[in-house]
Amino acid sequence: MLTLLAAAALLSGCGKQRDDPAPPRVEAQAGQLPAESSTIVVPVSADLAALERGLNQETPRVLWTIDQHRDRCVAAKKIDLGIGKVKVLPDLGCRLVGQVTRGAIRLSGKGERLDLVMPVSAAITAQNVGGVLSKTATGSAVVRATGRLGIVGDWQPTAKLDIAYDWREEPGVDVAGQRVTFTSRADAKLKGIVRKLERDLPRQLAKLHLRDQIAQLWPQGFTSIELSKRNPPAWLRVTPRALGFGGYRVEGRTLRLTLAAEALTETFVGQRPPDPPVTPLPAPTRVGDRAGLRFSVPVLANYATLEPVVERTLRKLAARRISVTGVGPVDVAFGKVTVYATQGGRLAVGVRAKVTPRAVGSASTSGEAWLTAVPYNDPGSQLVRARDVQLVAHTDSAALDLLIRLLGEAQVQRAVALALQHDFRGDYAEVLGKAQRAIGARQQGDFFLSTDVTSVENGRLQVTGAGLFLPVRAQGTAEIAYRPR
Structure with a gap:
């Protein structure tokens, strides 16, 4: 008897391994955000x-x-x-x-x-x-x-x-x-x-002491500016590379001499990067015509925000009644949904459910089964959709077979794909707002940095371990003025 129990336990363990088809979890980080070349305007004003x-x-x-x-x-x-x-x-x-x-x-x-x-x-x-x-x-x-x-x-x-x-x-x-x-x-x-x-x-x-002002300003430009504290934490590192005379303008009774600082602007996700090493003040040079501030902003939607949306969508589907091919109408009580990144740029979606066929004498089946899907966005769009929804694997367990057949139904897979939709516009506006506030008006020693984001465009969605990652490229203007405190 003991031998039979041990054999049963061993077989049970083997069956459990086969009946746990959860896809491997990957902790991939976001790809490197592109470094940009920016031009920061540095006006020096003189009273006529x-x-x-x-x-x-x-x-x-x-x-x-x-x-x-x-x-x-x-x-x-x-x-x-x-x-x-x-x-x-x-x-x-x-x-x-x-x-x-x-x-x-x-x-x-x-x-x-x-x-x-x-x-x-x-x-x-x-x-x-x-x-x-x-x-x-x-x-x-x-x-x-x-x-x-x-x-x-x-x-x-x-x-x-x-x-x-x-x-x-x-x-x-x-x-x-x-x-x-x-x-x-x-x-x-x-x-x-x-x-x-x-x-x-x-x-x-x-007598404006132009060189003295520039000599004070130049080393303060080598810095890292916090774009956001979380979700994800991000930093903008600025490395000035050249400084040129951008002309002058007479505005009323003010003469504005304009300098243009060309700088490398890099976005880092995670911990604050070290400040770049300060280089000596260069001689005036010609600065490129591509004036403006350019930098990337990371926008992240963590998977915890997607899970309750999938749960609600499936429960609404269950309320309208579901029919499983070869079984007929079933009653389904959907439970917890788990979403994470898996291999191949796909999302793994685990669904717990209790399925009860309506046929008289049918037994209920409870457990968890898995789907995967590919999230994507169209060029320039902040709306993320899901496609290519697939079952991970079949099982030889009769207990889970009904649940897997349920998730194989087209109406269920469509519901999951729909639930995985995510509109980044809210995240987009929030992150850009944080970035604008972080660098929009900033006193740095005796110099005041002011920026204005005038346009944004987003890139291709990335599936990362931390969440759905949407790189956003921002453009605008930046100006540094001498304002002694």
Whole structure:
């Protein structure tokens, strides 16, 4: 008797192994998220009023003075008597005394145009003309310049001014019926003033201490920023690689010099990655035209969220009554559903149930049987569906055969496939919201990082050990401004 019991127990154990067709569980991690190349805008602002004050302080009010004798202020006058010209008025000498002054230098502009305007006034007296007369000449001119700014060398600003001026009123007097002008002398002096303005404007821009600001900013860019704390934890690591001058714009009374930092942006799932090593501040270089922030955001739906959905769907199906081929109508009480990742990018779905045929005298069958399915999403879609629902295996156990036949029914498999649908839009919005809040407005030392996610697109679904993983690629803008605390 003991021998028979032992044999029965052994056979029972062997049968249990055959009747436990649970697919192998895999703990695959998410694939590597792609590294992106991003461009982060770094504006440096200057108040035009401050630049104006600097130029006005550097440029003297009296541009030049004159005090000299001229032997020929008025040329000799001759008359034609028909037989020749006779000089009736000799060359008249004089002493020229006066000065040329400027008004306030004004800066303005719009977009990439920086305009400089400087009014000029002249007052020159021709004294003792011919030893008798004295007359004062006045004149006014406007110096106009259009600026072109740049960055060269060791982050030093440069300026190229296209300058023109015109005399609204040329300085001159009428003496003995002749017009005496002093424009040519004033022109020679104005050219020197123009060259001085072209030298002074970069010096004023240099007072922004652009290189000092950049030298403080550069090492703070080598960092990792937390995108989400859980489900899954994710980090954005930023590695600056190049820095270039992106131009300037005049906005109202503000001059904005724009730098563009090109950086490698990588997303890591799990623990915080080590910060990248800081490299020395590079010389200004040309940065690519692909402006904008680019990074990946992982969106994860764990399997615990799918299990109750499958349970509810199957119970609703049971309430409408199910018929099993070769058995007829059955009553089914569905129990716990288990979902996890298995081999081949598939989901394993274990279903516990009690099946009772309605035929008189039929016995109930209880147990757990398994299906697998392939979850997928269409390109750009956040809706996950399931296809290719399959039974894992048949069994030689009569006790479980009815349950397996139940799960083989098309209506049950359709219900399971439908229940495995998952719309990532809610997860999508939540994770992107967390990422936006994490990096949207962030004080880093004396610098303030602000970002705005403007568009997102998702990739192909991945089946991982932790859950259904949907990689999302986000694009937007990023700006770092100097804001001392």
